[in-house]
Amino acid sequence: MELSAEYLREKLQRDLEADHVEVEDTTPNRCASSFRVLVVSAKFEGKPLLQRHRLVNACLAEELPHIHAFEQKTLTPEQWACEQQK
Amino acid sequence: MSGSLGRAATALLRWGRGVASGGLRGPGVRAAGSGAGGASAERLDALVKKDKVVVFLKGTPEQPQCGFSNAVVQILRLHGVRDYAAYNVLDDPQLRQGVKDYSNWPTIPQVYLNGEFVGGCDILLQMHQNGDLVEELKKLGIRSALLDETEGQDSK
Numbered sequence: 001m002e003l004s005a006e007y008l009r010e011k012l013q014r015d016l017e018a019d020h021v022e023v024e025d026t027t028p029n030r031c032a033s034s035f036r037v038l039v040v041s042a043k044f045e046g047k048p049l050l051q052r053h054r055l056v057n058a059c060l061a062e063e064l065p066h067i068h069a070f071e072q073k074t075l076t077p078e079q080w081a082c083e084q085q086k
Numbered sequence: 087m088s089g090s091l092g093r094a095a096t097a098l099l100r101w102g103r104g105v106a107s108g109g110l111r112g113p114g115v116r117a118a119g120s121g122a123g124g125a126s127a128e129r130l131d132a133l134v135k136k137d138k139v140v141v142f143l144k145g146t147p148e149q150p151q152c153g154f155s156n157a158v159v160q161i162l163r164l165h166g167v168r169d170y171a172a173y174n175v176l177d178d179p180q181l182r183q184g185v186k187d188y189s190n191w192p193t194i195p196q197v198y199l200n201g202e203f204v205g206g207c208d209i210l211l212q213m214h215q216n217g218d219l220v221e222e223l224k225k226l227g228i229r230s231a232l233l234d235e236t237e238g239q240d241s242k
Contacts, residue, residue, distance in 0.1 A: 064192040
């Protein structure tokens, strides 16, 4: 299975119709087993955090068993705009 | 006897005792046991409802074996939550997989409040940061220690 930051980024972007996705390989040696992701999608609107994370988990259901550590941040476009102004 | 068999046996024994005595109550965090002795949905259902605050960790609150589990322990500590049940999934492969299936959540740690799945480390951290955790604890009748601290800081 291909597990690169770029691969995960493309998949999240496509499946969650995301405006913006950042994926960082957080493995100390970049061996692609730990990732931190930021997903900005209108699909998150009106959904509590748990439901948002479930959407991300579902999107990466095939990949997650091969990932050792996974951090995620899920924002709506509005929240993302707010964050960028900070 | 060594290896996983020995550990499994110990875990089962501990689990059995925990049930018989209604859990190990005492000051500080209860190491609620390490084995669920077969992690069926019914069993997990009972497990997460037995205590107001239940966490599934890699390691123990005293010795977390993973940074994310440690973060959960530290957040609870910050809020002064001492009376919670902690289960070490590293002691029990069945529990490790069972709780993932039960919660429909792919990673450990996992946090339950009042029998309800809250999320993993990221969610607890964000709830801590945005103040939701204080509110959720209040619903359980637990007063967050951070409230007292904030009052103390006002005088600065």
